[in-house]
Amino acid sequence: MPAKLILSMDGLVLKEIALTKERTTIGRKPHNDIQIDNLAVSGEHAVIVTILNDSFLEDLGSTNGTLVNGQPIKKHFLQNNDVVELGKYKLKYVSDQTSKAAAPQDFEKTMVLRPGAMPKPEAPKPATSQAVPTMSASQPTPTAAAGSPAPAVSQPVRPAASPAAPQAAPPTSASQPMSASQPLAAGGRVAAIQILSGASAGKEMELTKALTTLGKPGVQVAVITKRPQGYFITHVEGANFPILNGKVLDAQAHPLNDHDILELAGVKMEFFYKT
Amino acid sequence: MNLSQALEIASCSDPGIVRAHNEDSIAADGARGLVVLADGMGGYNAGEVASGMATTVITTELQHLLEETPPYRIEPASGRPWAERLLREQIAKANTSIFQAAQSQPQYSGMGTTLVAAVFYDNKVSIAHIGDSRAYRLRGEQFEQLTRDHSLLQEQLDSGMITPEQAKFSQNKNLVTRALGIDPTVEPEIHCHEVKPEDIYLLCSDGLNDMVSDEDIGMTLQTLRANLRLAAQQLVQMANDNGGRDNVSVILVRVLKDYAAPAGWLARLFSWLK
Numbered sequence: 290m291p292a293k294l295i296l297s298m299d300g301l302v303l304k305e306i307a308l309t310k311e312r313t314t315i316g317r318k319p320h321n322d323i324q325i326d327n328l329a330v331s332g333e334h335a336v337i338v339t340i341l342n343d344s345f346l347e348d349l350g351s352t353n354g355t356l357v358n359g360q361p362i363k364k365h366f367l368q369n370n371d372v373v374e375l376g377k378y379k380l381k382y383v384s385d386q387t388s389k390a391a392a393p394q395d396f397e398k399t400m401v402l403r404p405g406a407m408p409k410p411e412a413p414k415p416a417t418s419q420a421v422p423t424m425s426a427s428q429p430t431p432t433a434a435a436g437s438p439a440p441a442v443s444q445p446v447r448p449a450a451s452p453a454a455p456q457a458a459p460p461t462s463a464s465q466p467m468s469a470s471q472p473l474a475a476g477g478r479v480a481a482i483q484i485l486s487g488a489s490a491g492k493e494m495e496l497t498k499a500l501t502t503l504g505k506p507g508v509q510v511a512v513i514t515k516r517p518q519g520y521f522i523t524h525v526e527g528a529n530f531p532i533l534n535g536k537v538l539d540a541q542a543h544p545l546n547d548h549d550i551l552e553l554a555g556v557k558m559e560f561f562y563k564t
Numbered sequence: 565m566n567l568s569q570a571l572e573i574a575s576c577s578d579p580g581i582v583r584a585h586n587e588d589s590i591a592a593d594g595a596r597g598l599v600v601l602a603d604g605m606g607g608y609n610a611g612e613v614a615s616g617m618a619t620t621v622i623t624t625e626l627q628h629l630l631e632e633t634p635p636y637r638i639e640p641a642s643g644r645p646w647a648e649r650l651l652r653e654q655i656a657k658a659n660t661s662i663f664q665a666a667q668s669q670p671q672y673s674g675m676g677t678t679l680v681a682a683v684f685y686d687n688k689v690s691i692a693h694i695g696d697s698r699a700y701r702l703r704g705e706q707f708e709q710l711t712r713d714h715s716l717l718q719e720q721l722d723s724g725m726i727t728p729e730q731a732k733f734s735q736n737k738n739l740v741t742r743a744l745g746i747d748p749t750v751e752p753e754i755h756c757h758e759v760k761p762e763d764i765y766l767l768c769s770d771g772l773n774d775m776v777s778d779e780d781i782g783m784t785l786q787t788l789r790a791n792l793r794l795a796a797q798q799l800v801q802m803a804n805d806n807g808g809r810d811n812v813s814v815i816l817v818r819v820l821k822d823y824a825a826p827a828g829w830l831a832r833l834f835s836w837l838k
């Protein structure tokens with residue numbers, strides 16, 4: 290179901306408009322998609338550009354301006370329940386969040402937006418300067434979209450991920466990078482290493498990070514990785530490979546089991562699960 | 565100038581957990597200091613075709629051209645190193661090839677690819693990119709993104725329409741504003757960076773940075789910097805452990821030592837004779 294706008298004046302609902310087009314124009318003149326015949330509204334007042342599930346509102350240099358939730362805007366990324374005001378008229382933006390789940394085929398496939406379809410930010414800034422003004426601060430970016438062609442989203446692209454792909458109903462889904470520093474890994478069990486020989490014998494180290502290195506840089510280093518399936522040990526550098534339960538390992542990753550004995554650079558240590 | 569003693573390169577490409585095809589394509593030539601990564605899009609196998617064409621055209625052509633003209637030579641007209649002109653020309657060529665194939669063969673219609681390509685020369689690297697494939701650099705403790713995506717999300721961020729917090733949850737991660745092979749011409753973004761020994765450069769497709777946070781990518785490179793091949797595999801594994809929803813490809817380049825271009829004419833002659 291596409292997002293829609295509910296047009297009202299003085300609390301009276303006048304009509305509902307579904308945002309099915311890529312460009313929905315709003316203005317006083319009759320050629321607009323949403324015509325509001327009121328002198329406070331400019332001939333071509335604003336436009337809403339809709340791409341898949343997202344809509345962007347842009348004021349087309351109107352005389353009396355466009356407000357969103359009481360703030361004057363030049364350009365605005367519409368979110369559910371935003372209220373757009375043009376003079377005395379109000380347009381409530383309602384996007385049915387559940388509709389996003391209904392289009393798994395489109396999800397995450399990379400698509401191309403044709404150049405010039407969207408208003409361009411001025412000059413490319415270097416990647417490091419990420420000073421991003423907040424949304425409410427209306428940005429005086431050139432309104433290139435005003436005269437430019439409608440955004441043509443090209444044909445869908447990467448072959449559909451299997452329809453069974455985990456679908457993101459709430460936006461907090463897996464598409465957010467998971468932080469490996471606080472992994473839900475290893476079935477939630479946390480393991481540790483206890484040093485059994487050498488100067489630091491008795492020392493214990495919890496394996497809470499995604500990667501923990503052991504050994505001496507330049508001499509012999511191995512890494513223990515924490516993964517959803519459990520913990521693994523892999524040789525990183527040095528001529529000698531780690532020894533696991535008396536057996537010399539190869540370059541491959543090896544799973545670690547409770548109470549395994551590791552030997553690295555002459556130091557023995559025990560791997561065990563804390564809980 | 566042969567850079568195989570100055571650069572160590574490791575790469576890894578994987579279809580991920582969810583997708584059946586790997587539409588990413590990677591190529592590397594250590595001796596000429598050239599690495600290319602492309603992330604294709606298009607129905608059926610068209611994505612693979614597009615990314616494969618991009619890496620093949622750019623690598624094979626550049627391999628010849630880098631032999632003919634030293635990439636560090638300054639082009640008089642622009643004042644920029646020759647490498648940038650070579651990159652620009654070969655990207656244009658790849659763009660034309662993909663565009664024409666897409667126009668002439670219905671099964672390839674609409675195919676395209678993102679691209680990130682780097683040429684190392686004279687203690688520098690020139691990096692060209694189109695779309696949302698990225699280049700990062702680890703220098704000492706500092707891990708930093710060198711490219712800026714040509715994507716709707718990045719434009720929204722730049723214009724202040726959304727905050728970085730909102731960006732994390734955006735539904736728009738997959739919309740790129742530039743790609744190779746979609747239009748008759750394309751403008752790559754090319755930047756030149758100074759290179760220091762022990763730098764590690766990472767080129768990756770969005771399958772990595774969408775699944776693994778920059779922080780964790782940086783930490784992995786730091787932890788495993790002694791073993792580049794393992795670091796590449798580990799990054800791919802982390803993307804897959806976090807869901808592996810897209811193809812994931814990484815190329816790692818470690819700078820082993822200084823590789824300044826021969827300075828005087830005698831040195832140049834000598835290196836040319838070598």
